[in-house]
Amino acid sequence: GIQVEQSPPDLILQEGANSTLRCNFSDSVNNLQWFHQNPWGQLINLFYIPSGTKQNGRLSATTVATERYSLLYISSSQTTDSGVYFCAVRDDKIIFGKGTRLHILP
Amino acid sequence: EAQVTQNPRYLITVTGKKLTVTCSQNMNHEYMSWYRQDPGLGLRQIYYSMNVEVTDKGDVPEGYKVSRKEKRNFPLILESPSPNQTSLYFCASSILSSGLAGTDTQYFGPGTRLTVL
Numbered sequence: 001g002i003q004v005e006q007s008p009p010d011l012i013l014q015e016g017a018n019s020t021l022r023c024n025f026s027d028s029v030n031n032l033q034w035f036h037q038n039p040w041g042q043l044i045n046l047f048y049i050p051s052g053t054k055q056n057g058r059l060s061a062t063t064v065a066t067e068r069y070s071l072l073y074i075s076s077s078q079t080t081d082s083g084v085y086f087c088a089v090r091d092d093k094i095i096f097g098k099g100t101r102l103h104i105l106p
Numbered sequence: 107e108a109q110v111t112q113n114p115r116y117l118i119t120v121t122g123k124k125l126t127v128t129c130s131q132n133m134n135h136e137y138m139s140w141y142r143q144d145p146g147l148g149l150r151q152i153y154y155s156m157n158v159e160v161t162d163k164g165d166v167p168e169g170y171k172v173s174r175k176e177k178r179n180f181p182l183i184l185e186s187p188s189p190n191q192t193s194l195y196f197c198a199s200s201i202l203s204s205g206l207a208g209t210d211t212q213y214f215g216p217g218t219r220l221t222v223l
Contacts, residue, residue, distance in 0.1 A: 001165075033212060043196060043214040086149065092156075093164055094139060094212070098148040 002027045004089055006097035013077055014105050021072040021100045023087035031090040032063055034072050037099070038083045046072070046085075077104045108133045112197050112215035119187055120223050127182045127218050129197030136202040137210065138180040142166065142193040143217075149196065155180055156202055187222040194219050 003026040013019055025032070034046040047054050047061040049070065054061055058078075063070040074081055084099040110131045119125055131138065139154035141164075151164030155174040169191055171183040180199075184191060197215040 031210060035212075035214075041194065041217050043198075043217075045211050045213065048211040088149075088212070090210070092162070093154065094151050095165075096141075096149040096151075098146070 001093065002029065002089055002091055002095050004087060004095050004097040006085075006087060006100050008100060009098070010101045010103075012103045012105065015077055015079060017077050017104075019074045019077060019102065021074070021085050021102075023070040023072070023097055025068050025070075025087075025089050027091070028065065028068070029089040029091060030065075032070055033088050034061055034070070035086045035088065036081075036083050037086065043086075074102075077102075079104045079106050108213070110197055110199055110213050110215035112195075112218050114218060115216060116219050118221045118223065121188055122186050125184050125187060125220075127184075127195060127197075127220070129180045129182065129215060130178050131180075131199040131213070132178065133199060133201075133213065134177065135199035135213075136177070138174065138197065138199045139164065139212075140170070140172065140180070140182045141196045141198065142191075143196065144193050152182070152195075187220075189222045192220060192222050 005024045007022045036044045049061045049063045051065045058075045060073045082104045084101050086099045088096045113128045140152040141149045143149045150166045153172040155161045195218045198212045200210040200212045
């Protein structure tokens with residue numbers, strides 16, 4: 001089956017810093033999403049991005065399907081950005097990466 | 107309001123006592139699925155359903171059952187729970203499109219924290 005790997009596993013940044021999170025997948029997909037799990041456990045959709053680039057405020061994402069990776073950019077980090085970021089792909093089944101745990105220090 | 111609801115939110119039970127966690131969505135989504143989340147393992151799909159009366163195993167189906175008799179409901183059944191099923195469970199739903207042409211964003215319920223003693 002498809003393998004999904006995320007990097008880095010953990011990231012600690014000062015408030016205001018920028019960050020790039022990466023998601024690699026082992027086979028071609030036509031469905032990729034980024035999620036944020038906040039410290040209370042809630043899973044929030046960030047982007048549905050099988051290809052191309054999307055932006056939403058301080059967050060943007062780019063998926064290069066031909067090279068099998070996706071990047072999530074967070075600019076001017078805030079403490080509310082803390083949590084775990086997951087990417088997931090679907091091939092009938094849905095496969096999640098193990099996530100990047102982001103901790104933003106005030 | 108479009109949402110996925112799960113009940114109960116918290117449950118402590120004992121080994122062998124059958125339980126059901128309900129999941130309901132009001133978005134007329136075809137695709138529904140259950141996940142469990144464990145530390146260090148991320149989210150793993152238990153079962154999924156592409157439509158009424160159509161269910162398939164995910165990566166970790168052992169010890170679980172599901173049914174999809176109505177489009178909006180997708181209950182998760184543990185016939186004989188064991189301590190290794192202690193976990194955080196999420197239900198999710200989405201439309202079922204052809205990928206690039208669609209926007210089959212998954213919407214998650216709030217989670218059910220299950221403890222099996």
